[in-house]
Amino acid sequence: MSAILDAKIPEGPLEKKWTIHKESLKTVSPANRKKMHIIVVGTGLAGASAAAALGEQGYRVNVFCMSDSPRRAHSVSAQGGINAAKNYRNDNDSVRRLFLDTLQGGDYRSREANVYRLAQVSNAIIDHCVALGVPFARDYAGYLDNRSFGGAQVSRTFYARGQTGQQLLLAVYSSLNRQVAAGNVTVHSREQMMDLVTENGQARGIMTRDMVTGRINAYPAHAVVLATGGYGNVYYLSTNAKHSNGSALVQCWKKGAFFANPSFVQIHPTCIPVHGEYQSKLTLMSESLRNEGRIWVPTRKEDVLALREGKIKPSDIPEERRDYYLERRYPSYGNLVPRDVASRAARERCDAGFGVGKTGRAVFLDLSGAIAKDGKACIESKYGNLFQIYEKITGDDPWKEPMQIYPAIHYTMGGLWVDYNLMTTVKGLYAIGEANFSDHGANRLGASALMQGLADGLFILPYTISDYLAGKIGEPCPDTATPPFVQVRGDVQKRIDRIMALKGNVPVDVFHRELGNMMWEHAGIAKSAEGLSSLISRLGALEERFRNEAGITGSQATVNQELEKAIHLEDYFTLAGLMVQDALHREESCGSHFRIESQTKDGETLRDDDRFQYVAAWEYKGQAEAPLLYREPLVYEETRMTERKYI
Amino acid sequence: MFFILKVWRQAGPRSRGHFQLFDMDGISGDTSFLEMLDILNNRLVSQGKETIAFDHDCREGICGACGLYINGRPHGPDDGITTCQLYMRRFRDGSVITVEPWRSAAFPVIKDLMVERKAFDKILQAGGFISANTGSAPEAHTTLIARKVAEESMDASACIGCGACVATCKNRSAMLFVASRVSSLALLPQGKPEAARRARAMVAKMDELGFGSCTNIGSCQMECPKNITITHIARLNREFLYRPG
Incomplete structure (x- = not known):
């Protein structure tokens, strides 16, 4: 039996925990805040909002982003919306209902107290974003509009056309800009975190690489906040932006931060299907389309064949020869089942030979009914940009024939383990947003990523980090000439030299694509002990080939995108190994983690609460040794766990 | 398909x-423009040559990172898209395609097709926010906001800060970029108290950073x-001229 982790969940009834806890947290006086230095890595919703909120309080904040501007962060790609328990539709929504939906959506593998807190602060997020000038969709009377998302029977999702993420990030990036102008925040763009500097188990600062000059820079701080997003790009093809990577997570893991539930990876059901070898990424079609769209495949194989041969069009197939399989299998939620359920159902139909498209790995998302009912203008005002994206990528006109979609890697629920204060197992190192594992359990509900990023950044971290910093008053900011910094600087330089010395002629992309294919095949929608075990040796062999055959051209003293890719790929190998290990150990199915050995007779996930009702947190034990498992038991004080049913 | 690239x-x-x-050679029409550059870069690595640097990230038209001047137009020949949403099927087989970076004194070239757009951040830092x-x-x-007003604010706020408006303007003016933020916030009741200061501060910063003046040519709206x-x-x-305050 491995050691147990303490999440430091406060005592008291669920509704009161956060309030009681906040009151117990120490604060720092305004005069002292000016002397406290905080590093925030990443400028997505979590990072930018945290940096702005900390700057507003008067802390000295250094912010890092890999892009040319903080505004490029991948949060901008979120299309559909952000959840909150406002109950503006009078459909009996409440904090408790949002909490329960999120907990159930995560298949009871998230921490009850954290999820409750998330639901509690959700309403203040909407208030703040409206105050910052987010042009949310409104009805004719001027009230905020809502739409529905998967895993909920209420309408609680706020949105700004198909650009909700972009608009929210623009708002908090503007707040960040205001703090830059005020002199509280400094932004370091085109600068990539290369390592965490620790001393006596405490975070002291970070080492970065300037991506333009290649210079290695040391930055000291009293506390470090990681807001670097997820690691879905392990799979090469995903909906993630190309710069999204897991490197900062791996660096921190190797410095003592435990990694929780690494195998919990969300697969989004509505993406444009893979169509070619050269493809660099997959594009999401917002889940909001499932509000009005119906998902189907033909019921007859001859129709499948005729479609593939181009003899008929989808619209030629009459109603009675269409299988609206989500409506058939899940009558009460229909097309709005959670993402993992919809993804597996699509795969099941395609495996059974009913998949459409050139490759047979696609299903139809059909909005023709909605277009006929509400008119093209109405649908265009809601989803116009999505139709345009689809047409540009596929060359097909989605107004005439239904879209083809297929599941793709989208979001990682796993991440650095954090306690109730969002602190990792390294003192003074915090992880927020997608970078931590906290609130989504084994599956995240749609429109909850934006909510969690902003909840962490605006209303949770600024309180909890002050409690830690209160214990650092009078302590000077660490000196970068001291041994811990000198040592890490040397390590980073050695690593870059080692990569630059790769002497082959095979591009890094080739290995990355191969890694992705392998992981998608055996650690994707469905996983088995056999497939996962086979990955272990194949991963090792691929990494070996990478070391022998990869080539990096150019110099390290200038922009070198091949070097950047190679750095990330090394870390993806580390992550892939960890993900496989975690997936192998969790011999149950829950949420997005589907072990074929553990399913009901209807093919649904089968949890094993007796054995696996815990968070699996892994400690790095060195390159040559297997990581060590710690468990955080999940105790549901006030929630009755049920079988997750969407029928 | 076959193309001659002039980069x-x-x-x-x-x-x-x-x-x-x-x-x-051997490029499928379903390849995106940036994927075509990926293929070229991979071929360069195989030949031991230095790759072409270019900015990109989301590859779905929303982050604003990519921006190439293709055959004399920002983001290429199509309207209403970014470079990453451009597909090779849009070009004639065998044609010559010229690829350049944004060209503006305010956006210095970092390397190859990559430019520095910090000037945009600085303009927004001067006042592009609600305090x-x-x-x-x-x-x-x-505060209730009429749907029409919210939609118009959203139209303006759709700017992704790519810089195509500057790249295409003969004066290298950033007026459309500045206007998108000023207009979006000025339309909303929350943004009104600071509206006058915002417009003046952002325009002053734009001038200071070396962007040109607007002469109402309108090429920016063609290329946005x-x-x-x-x-x-x-x-x-x-807002700049008449807003009291």
Whole structure:
């Protein structure tokens, strides 16, 4: 039996925990805040909002982003919306209902107290974003509009056309800009975190690489906040932006931060299907389309064949020869089942030979009914940009024939383990947003990523980090000439030299694509002990080939995108190994983690609460040794766990 | 498909640049423009040559990172898209495609096709925000905003900060970029208290950073991937001239 982790969940009834806890947290006086230095890595919703909120309080904040501007962060790609328990539709929504939906959506593998807190602060997020000038969709009377998302029977999702993420990030990036102008925040763009500097188990600062000059820079701080997003790009093809990577997570893991539930990876059901070898990424079609769209495949194989041969069009197939399989299998939620359920159902139909498209790995998302009912203008005002994206990528006109979609890697629920204060197992190192594992359990509900990023950044971290910093008053900011910094600087330089010395002629992309294919095949929608075990040796062999055959051209003293890719790929190998290990150990199915050995007779996930009702947190034990498992038991004080049913 | 690529190469901000020609054969029409550059870069690595640097990230038209000047137009020949949403099927087989970085004194070239757009951040830092501290907001429905106004604010706010408007403007003006933020916030009741200061501060910063003046040519609205119109420049002018405060 491995050691147990303490999440430091406060005592008291669920509704009161956060309030009681906040009151117990120490604060720092305004005069002292000016002397406290905080590093925030990443400028997505979590990072930018945290940096702005900390700057507003008067802390000295250094912010890092890999892009040319903080505004490029991948949060901008979120299309559909952000959840909150406002109950503006009078459909009996409440904090408790949002909490329960999120907990159930995560298949009871998230921490009850954290999820409750998330639901509690959700309403203040909407208030703040409206105050910052987010042009949310409104009805004719001027009230905020809502739409529905998967895993909920209420309408609680706020949105700004198909650009909700972009608009929210623009708002908090503007707040960040205001703090830059005020002199509280400094932004370091085109600068990539290369390592965490620790001393006596405490975070002291970070080492970065300037991506333009290649210079290695040391930055000291009293506390470090990681807001670097997820690691879905392990799979090469995903909906993630190309710069999204897991490197900062791996660096921190190797410095003592435990990694929780690494195998919990969300697969989004509505993406444009893979169509070619050269493809660099997959594009999401917002889940909001499932509000009005119906998902189907033909019921007859001859129709499948005729479609593939181009003899008929989808619209030629009459109603009675269409299988609206989500409506058939899940009558009460229909097309709005959670993402993992919809993804597996699509795969099941395609495996059974009913998949459409050139490759047979696609299903139809059909909005023709909605277009006929509400008119093209109405649908265009809601989803116009999505139709345009689809047409540009596929060359097909989605107004005439239904879209083809297929599941793709989208979001990682796993991440650095954090306690109730969002602190990792390294003192003074915090992880927020997608970078931590906290609130989504084994599956995240749609429109909850934006909510969690902003909840962490605006209303949770600024309180909890002050409690830690209160214990650092009078302590000077660490000196970068001291041994811990000198040592890490040397390590980073050695690593870059080692990569630059790769002497082959095979591009890094080739290995990355191969890694992705392998992981998608055996650690994707469905996983088995056999497939996962086979990955272990194949991963090792691929990494070996990478070391022998990869080539990096150019110099390290200038922009070198091949070097950047190679750095990330090394870390993806580390992550892939960890993900496989975690997936192998969790011999149950829950949420997005589907072990074929553990399913009901209807093919649904089968949890094993007796054995696996815990968070699996892994400690790095060195390159040559297997990581060590710690468990955080999940105790549901006030929630009755049920079988997750969407029928 | 086959293409001849004529690509701008420049080692650094102070180096002299030049065009380099590449034969690109075996390209499927379903390849995106950036994927075509990926393929070229992979071929260069195999030949032991330095790759072409270019900015990109989301590859779905929303982050604003990519921006190439293709055959004399920002983001290429199509309207209403970014470079990453451009597909090779859009070009004629066998044609010559010229690829350049944005060219503006305010956007210096970093390397090859990559430019520095920090000037945009600086303009927004000068006033492109509403000064609402975290935790101070009233309940969201305290202020109702007519749908028409919210939609118009959203139209302006669709800007992704790519810089195509500057790249295409003969004056290298950033007016459409500035107008999108000023107009979006000025339309909303929350943004009104700071509206006059915002417009003046952002315009002053734009001038200071070396962007040109607007002479109402309108090429910016032709090239904007988010179809933002110069109506918002008119609103910026009104805010700048007439808003009391």
